[in-house]
Amino acid sequence: MKLLACDLGGTWMKLGLVDGGRIIAQEVIPAHSDIGLGPRLPDLGAALRRLVASQGFKLSDCAGVAVSFPSLVEPETGRILDSYGKYRDAPGIDLVAWARENLGLPLAIENDARMALIGEWQHGAGRGCDNLVIVTLGTGIGTSALIQGRVLRGEHGQAGCLSGHLSVRYGGRSCSCGNLGCAEAEASTAFLAEIAAERADFPSSALSREPILDYAAVFRHAATGDTCATAIRDHSLLVWSTLVVNLIVAYDPERVIIGGGILASRDLILPAIQQFVDRHAHTPWGRVHVVGAELGDASALHAGEWLLREKLSRTTP
Numbered sequence: 583m584k585l586l587a588c589d590l591g592g593t594w595m596k597l598g599l600v601d602g603g604r605i606i607a608q609e610v611i612p613a614h615s616d617i618g619l620g621p622r623l624p625d626l627g628a629a630l631r632r633l634v635a636s637q638g639f640k641l642s643d644c645a646g647v648a649v650s651f652p653s654l655v656e657p658e659t660g661r662i663l664d665s666y667g668k669y670r671d672a673p674g675i676d677l678v679a680w681a682r683e684n685l686g687l688p689l690a691i692e693n694d695a696r697m698a699l700i701g702e703w704q705h706g707a708g709r710g711c712d713n714l715v716i717v718t719l720g721t722g723i724g725t726s727a728l729i730q731g732r733v734l735r736g737e738h739g740q741a742g743c744l745s746g747h748l749s750v751r752y753g754g755r756s757c758s759c760g761n762l763g764c765a766e767a768e769a770s771t772a773f774l775a776e777i778a779a780e781r782a783d784f785p786s787s788a789l790s791r792e793p794i795l796d797y798a799a800v801f802r803h804a805a806t807g808d809t810c811a812t813a814i815r816d817h818s819l820l821v822w823s824t825l826v827v828n829l830i831v832a833y834d835p836e837r838v839i840i841g842g843g844i845l846a847s848r849d850l851i852l853p854a855i856q857q858f859v860d861r862h863a864h865t866p867w868g869r870v871h872v873v874g875a876e877l878g879d880a881s882a883l884h885a886g887e888w889l890l891r892e893k894l895s896r897t898t899p
């Protein structure tokens with residue numbers, strides 16, 4: 583099967599041509615998600631046409647388009663339900679109709695954390711395992727769950743993928759979602775500047791002189807004994823570990839995959855979470871393995887074929 587796979591991120595649109603399960607060509611274009619999705623569709627369509635032509639194929643050689651989107655998506659209709667500040671106009675856009683009218687192809691769309699899970703399940707760290715949870719530590723915290731080979735979606739596409747908003751600190755920091763003490767509010771790049779600025783030792787910390795405050799800086803300065811960076815690192819590890827134990831309680835996975843940009847520090851993060859899980863997760867049947875994602879940014883493109891096959895099997899009698 584040939585298909586087009588699109589990962590519509592907040593900063594970049596990553597596009598791939600998949601043939602027989604392999605990504606044979608890729609193109610990356612700027613997302614400009616701040617101006618919305620509608621104004622970007624002509625560029626997206628042109629890039630997909632270029633990608634197909636670059637390998638000597640036609641659009642009609644492809645079975646369809648699979649899209650990973652950074653928001654909640656209605657499972658049956660493919661309607662985008664929310665925007666979280668990226669592509670603000672997306673909930674009013676019918677991407678399925680756009681693909682049919684402009685490319686002549688069916689389109690399947692799914693939440694980005696769920697696509698990361700499907701990609702890792704099919705081609706990466708989740709191969710051969712039908713009970714999985716993924717936690718993506720990026721700007722925010724994305725999650726998704728696979729139970730007995732079924733991707734958990736729920737009636738409104740929310741099931742499993744909003745666990746970054748599980749409360750891990752009772753009455754804790756206010757989150758953008760309206761809840762208090764969410765894992766995302768307590769330990770994610772999006773909240774890092776706010777978390778650091780509230781600490782009394784921040785002005786004297788090396789972190790206050792960093793042009794960009796991210797977890798790479800936190801882990802780097804913590805390693806030199808900076809007290810502010812060390813406190814933020816240790817709190818964040820506790821938050822992520824607590825979240826993983828909560829997900830193990832909720833979804834009964836055999837393996838938990840940790841992905842996202844923060845995994846540059848994976849040699850420290852993965853053993854810390856594994857140790858916490860070994861101590862605190864109630865799994866009398868055995869041990870849940872905490873593993874790093876293998877596919878990185880490409881996981882959504884690798885998930886495209888599975889998603890499109892699922893969609894075609896639902897719509898073709």
Ligand SMILES: [Zn+2]
Pocket residue numbers: 746747757758759760761764766767
């Ligand atoms: Zn929240």
